[in-house]
Amino acid sequence: MAIQVLKPKFHVEExxxxxxxxxEKGWTGMGFKTVEMEEEWKKYTGHKYAYYLNSNTVGLHLAVKILKMNNGWADGDEIISTPITFVSTNLAIAYENMKPVFADVDDYLCMDPVDVEKKITPKTKAVIFVGYGGRVGQLDKIIEICKKHNLKLILDAAHMSGTKVNGVCPGTWDGVDVTVYSFQAVKNLATGDSGMICWADEKSAEMTRMLAWCGINKDTYARSNKGTYAWKYDVDYIGYKYNGNAIMAAIALTQLKYLDEENARRRQIVNMYNEGFKNNPKIKIIPAPHADECSYHLYELIVPNREELLNKLSDDGINCGVHYRDNTEYSVFAFGDGQAPKAREVSQHLITMPLHMWLTDDDVKTIIEKVNQYV
Structure with missing residues (x-):
């Protein structure tokens, strides 16, 4: 059987x-388990507010929309982002008729603070920092820049479930306005698809609850959980159907129990990879600050012969991947071409190694052997 690049492990019976x-309860929509998941996530991360959503993508959209509403941003205003990310990050900016400006990446494949500061203009309103692969990168410096220039900071923590620094979740750091997580099908905390948005302030958290539920000011669960059903509600905003559901939350609650244990196994695999590739001069390993607490959703290498390597490994039953294509290569973001030259160069040589709970030590040794043979 072929080795997959990403493969979730579900604790099926639980x-x-x-x-x-x-x-059996007859409650599969929002409420019940979604509320329980929100509470457990707050306990686990230390966030003050949490709302369970149907994806990270919609969370990023709500983050941009609510910040725009509350701060009087205009269409055409700018948000500094990264081109090395899943396209959702930058689509969230475009959804609100704002313009992504692409900062280059550092050696962690996260935002380069020096380039971020260079890209700030009078139209800049916010920064979206992506914790690429689970790495915290230079988030602390990005926070300083945002405070200095009075910019809002959105943390796209799609890869960061379980990442900590000295035991503290980076999304709770002072200066992070909102953090959005992904519990998509192959993430460290996998469901079918869902996510969580965590604001630093109560007003935005309450707006999220309404905007994610069609703008309704009191959701069905809130109107039903005292034994009687109060049918009447108002619609305060033009909202969306972005809420999560109880079935996905039930899966998430089970997966959360094993998140730290499984992230520890990911770090073991990463250590094996690092040791196995460190003496190959043609391979560049992506470093991680605070590696002993990184979630390591992805493990990537920079190689000179990516397409050839992908094909040879595939022939050997080892399926690798590419995360991610420089977003400015996509037609919708082609206006950003040339804004981040290092990101463009790196994106053409990145290859993602298999990293998941189904890998045995022997699998990892085989992968290392084959990669070193072909690079």
Whole structure:
């Protein structure tokens, strides 16, 4: 059987128990398990506010939209972002008729603070920092820049479930306005698809609850959980259908129990990779600050012969991937071409190694052997 690049491991029987509870209770939508997941996530991360959503993508959209509403931003205003990310990050900016400006990347493949500061203009309103692969990068310096220039900071923590620095979740750091997580199908905390948005302030958190539920000021669960059903509500905003559901939350609650244990295994695999590739002069390993607490959603290498390597490994039953293509190569963001030359160069040589709970030590040794043979 081929080795997959990303493959979630579900604790099936426990997940099914949680799903069964939803089905037997007759509550599969928002509420019940989604509320429980929000509370457990706040305990785990230290966030003050949390709202369970159907994806990280919609969370990023709500983050931009609410900040725009509350701060009087105009169409055409700018948000500094990264071109090395899944396209959702930058689509969230475009959804609100704002313009992504692309900062270059550092050696961690996260935002380069020096380039971020160079890209600030009078139209700049915010920065979206992506914790690429689970790495915290130079987030502390980005926070300083945002404070200095009075910019809002959105943390796209799609890869960061379980990442900590000295035991503290980076999304809770002072200066981070909102953090958005992903519990998509192959993430460290996998469900079918869902996510979480965590604001630093109560007003934005309350707006999220309404905007994510069609603008309604009191959701069905809130109107039903005291034994009677109060049918009447108002619609305060033109909202969306972005809420998460109880079935996904039931799976998430089970997966959360094992997140730290499984992230520890990811770090073991990464250490094996690092040791196995360190003496190959043609391979560049992506470093991680605070590596002993990194979630390591991805493990990538920079190689000279990516396409050839992908094909040879595939022939050997080892499926690798590419995360990510420089977003300015996509038609919708082609206006950013040339803004981040290092990101463009790196993106053409990145290859993602298999990293998941199904890998054995022997699998990892085989991968290392084959990569070193072909690079």
């Amino acid at each position: 997940c099914l128990e949680g799903v069964r509870e939803c089905l």
